[in-house]
Amino acid sequence: MANEVLSGLFEELLQSKPIFINREVLRPSYTPDYLPHRKEQINSLATILVSALRGETPSNILIYGKTGTGKTAVVKYVGKELEETGEKKGTPCSVLYINCEVIDTQYRVLAHLARHFDKEVPHTGWPTDQVYSEFKNAIDARAQTIVIILDEIDKLVKKGGDDTLYNLSRINADLRNTRVSVVGISNDLKFTEFLDPRVRSSLGEEEVIFPPYDANQLGDILEQRARTAFKPDALEPSVIPLCAAFAAQEHGDARRALDLLRVSGELAERAQSNLVKEEHVRAAQNKIESDRVVEVVRTLPTQSKLILYAMVSLYKKGAKDLTTGEVYNLYKRLCRQIDMDILTQRRVTDIISELDMLGIVNAVVVSKGRYGRTKEISVSVPLEQTKATLLEDYRLKTLSMTPVSQTRLYA
DNA sequence: ATTCCACAGGAAGCGACGGCCC
DNA sequence: GGGCCGTCGCTTCCTGTGGAAT
Numbered sequence: 001m002a003n004e005v006l007s008g009l010f011e012e013l014l015q016s017k018p019i020f021i022n023r024e025v026l027r028p029s030y031t032p033d034y035l036p037h038r039k040e041q042i043n044s045l046a047t048i049l050v051s052a053l054r055g056e057t058p059s060n061i062l063i064y065g066k067t068g069t070g071k072t073a074v075v076k077y078v079g080k081e082l083e084e085t086g087e088k089k090g091t092p093c094s095v096l097y098i099n100c101e102v103i104d105t106q107y108r109v110l111a112h113l114a115r116h117f118d119k120e121v122p123h124t125g126w127p128t129d130q131v132y133s134e135f136k137n138a139i140d141a142r143a144q145t146i147v148i149i150l151d152e153i154d155k156l157v158k159k160g161g162d163d164t165l166y167n168l169s170r171i172n173a174d175l176r177n178t179r180v181s182v183v184g185i186s187n188d189l190k191f192t193e194f195l196d197p198r199v200r201s202s203l204g205e206e207e208v209i210f211p212p213y214d215a216n217q218l219g220d221i222l223e224q225r226a227r228t229a230f231k232p233d234a235l236e237p238s239v240i241p242l243c244a245a246f247a248a249q250e251h252g253d254a255r256r257a258l259d260l261l262r263v264s265g266e267l268a269e270r271a272q273s274n275l276v277k278e279e280h281v282r283a284a285q286n287k288i289e290s291d292r293v294v295e296v297v298r299t300l301p302t303q304s305k306l307i308l309y310a311m312v313s314l315y316k317k318g319a320k321d322l323t324t325g326e327v328y329n330l331y332k333r334l335c336r337q338i339d340m341d342i343l344t345q346r347r348v349t350d351i352i353s354e355l356d357m358l359g360i361v362n363a364v365v366v367s368k369g370r371y372g373r374t375k376e377i378s379v380s381v382p383l384e385q386t387k388a389t390l391l392e393d394y395r396l397k398t399l400s401m402t403p404v405s406q407t408r409l410y411a
Numbered sequence: 412a413t414t415c416c417a418c419a420g421g422a423a424g425c426g427a428c429g430g431c432c433c
Numbered sequence: 434g435g436g437c438c439g440t441c442g443c444t445t446c447c448t449g450t451g452g453a454a455t
Contacts, residue, residue, distance in 0.1 A: 122430060122431055123429080123431095124428095124430050124431070125429080125430040126431060126432085127431095323417085324418065325417070325418075345418085346419095349418085350420085367417095368417085370415070370416060371417075372417025372418055373416075374416095375418080375419080
């Protein structure tokens with residue numbers, strides 16, 4: 001009996017023809033074999049790295065470009081080619097990729113590198129220089145060229161300073177058989193300002209710039225992927241140009257464009273349409289942004305949630321351009337109300353800045369003359385939806401019982 | 412020209428945690 | 434078990450500052 005119901009359920013869904021053939025090629029993790037509009041960058045990289053195959057040390061490289069301009073894909077592609085050619089020619093090359101957003105301290109970078117050469121290194125416990133020599137010995141065991149790719153290298157510098165880069169750029173002096181070169185990828189053009197001049201000059205021997213894609217180029221990229229991703233004629237003709245146009249507004253982010261196309265397809269599929277239409281793209285645009293906000297808010301630490309809650313509450317009461325002091329006052333009272341530890345204002349300042357960087361609020365430092373200097377904060381996400389998401393947290397739930405309007409604003 | 416508000420944000424360091432070593 | 438080490442979230446203490454008010 002239950003079977004009948006279920007089979008009926010699925011039959012209905014199966015009747016609408018699938019529009020995807022392979023949606024994986026639209027995901028950010030997919031690396032295509034062909035990278036449109038990046039010939040120049042691929043050639044520059046290859047020209048620099050080819051010295052590895054001649055037994056010389058390739059120059060260190062810095063790569064600049066915003067998110068979704070194909071930096072990572074290009075570097076990985078060139079790296080793969082280099083390894084394969086090295087294999088054939090008997091000049092072994094290893095290309096190691098590290099994302100510094102995840103692996104963001106010197107210890108972790110070195111540990112990660114050492115582990116790649118089958119050394120056992122604990123997550124913590126060893127002195128950093130021990131990990132360094134472990135790595136050094138591992139790679140110097142046989143002659144080879146090692147290319148270390150540090151993606152989001154600016155994150156590494158911001159958190160751990162330039163010690164890691166200093167040590168890596170000097171490592172060749174300690175090696176007998178092996179040569180190491182470093183490829184840094186950054187989306188911040190100015191991050192070298194904070195570097196030790198020696199590190200800056202050694203790391204920036206060569207620079208490669210990845211300009212953002214324009215709408216036409218994005219269109220080409222989407223076109224190419226859509227051929228393998230969708231059934232023929234599954235897209236309304238205006239769909240790809242529209243996705244490209246939306247993404248071009250977001251500083252030419254190809255990842256965003258592909259996401260948009262994929263989600264559009266999924267929405268069309270869910271609506272049991274056998275054609276992806278313009279309306280699906282517009283819906284997808286909204287869905288992506290709203291999903292992102294909900295996800296970010298949901299996974300915030302409790303203290304950040306409470307601070308955000310305070311800001312949303314003030315905003316809902318009609319307050320505009322909140323100041324740090326206002327937010328902090330309300331936050332303190334909310335803390336007492338639900339019996340949470342009260343953080344210092346110093347810490348709250350930092351948390352507000354973090355929320356700013358996540359794009360949930362907008363915080364600008366302004367001076368009000370005699371009335372001091374503060375951050376002017378505005379909430380840049382939908383109020384009701386955000387409040388609801390915040391109240392899902394069991395520690396904040398009780399706040400829904402007593403609306404802020406019933407508590408005094410200034411204690 | 413000075414004053415002075417209401418903070419911003421840097422520096423140092425603390426304590427807890429998880430994990431190493433011997 | 435005791436001595437270290439790296440990391441995280443946080444506090445304490447601090448110096449710096451743009452511009453309306455005086």
